[in-house]
Amino acid sequence: MLTCTQQVDSKIFAYMKHIRPRRALIVDEQKGVVATFPLFVHDGTRRGAPADAPPGMIQNLVTMETFGIRDGLIHEVEVFPFVTVPYGWGNGWTMGSGR
Numbered sequence: 001m002l003t004c005t006q007q008v009d010s011k012i013f014a015y016m017k018h019i020r021p022r023r024a025l026i027v028d029e030q031k032g033v034v035a036t037f038p039l040f041v042h043d044g045t046r047r048g049a050p051a052d053a054p055p056g057m058i059q060n061l062v063t064m065e066t067f068g069i070r071d072g073l074i075h076e077v078e079v080f081p082f083v084t085v086p087y088g089w090g091n092g093w094t095m096g097s098g099r
Contacts, residue, residue, distance in 0.1 A: 004074070004077075011047070011048060014046050014047040014048060015042050015044070015045065015046055015047070015057055016040055016041065016042055017041045017042065017043040017045065018039075018040075018041040018099075019038045019039070019040055019041070020038065020039050020041065020091070020094060020097045021038065021039070021091075021094045021097060022036075022038065023036065024036055025037055032068060032069040032070055033066060033067070033068060033069070034066070034067045034069060035064065035065065035066045035067075036064070036065045036067075037062065037063070037064050037065075037091070038062075038063060038065060038091075039060055039061070039062050039063075039090065039091040039094075039097050039098070040060065040061040040062075040063060041060050041087070041097075041098065041099065042057040042058060042059050042060065042061070042087065043058060043087060043099075044057060044058040044087075058087045059084050059085070059086065059087050060084070060085045060086070060087055060088070060089055060090075060091075060098055061081055061082075061083075061084050061085075062081075062082045062083050062084075062085065062091055062092075063079055063080060063081050063082055064079070064080045064082060065077065065078070065079050065080075066078045087099075
C-alpha cells in the first residue's frame with residue numbers, strides 16, 4: 001500500500017485538472033471525521049504522467065469523501081463516487097465549478 005505522498009508522487013492522479021470546491025461540509029471534532037462533496041474535473045490532460053499511465057479522461061465526477069483525522073493529521077480517506085457528468089458540467093451548487 002502506498003502512502004498519500006507516494007501516491008501523489010507517482011503522478012497516478014495527473015489527469016485531474018481541478019478538485020472543486022475545496023471546503024469541508026461536515027466536521028465532527030469529537031470523532032475526528034471530516035466530510036466533503038468535491039467535484040473532480042478531468043480534462044483529459046495527463047500532466048507529465050509516465051507513458052504507461054492510464055489514458056486521460058474527459059469528464060467530471062461528483063463524489064463524497066470522508067477523512068479520519070488523528071493528532072491533526074489525515075489517517076484514513078474513503079471516497080464514494082456518486083455520479084459522472086460530462087466535462088464542463090458543475091456540481092450543481094458552485095458557479096463555475098465544472099471547468
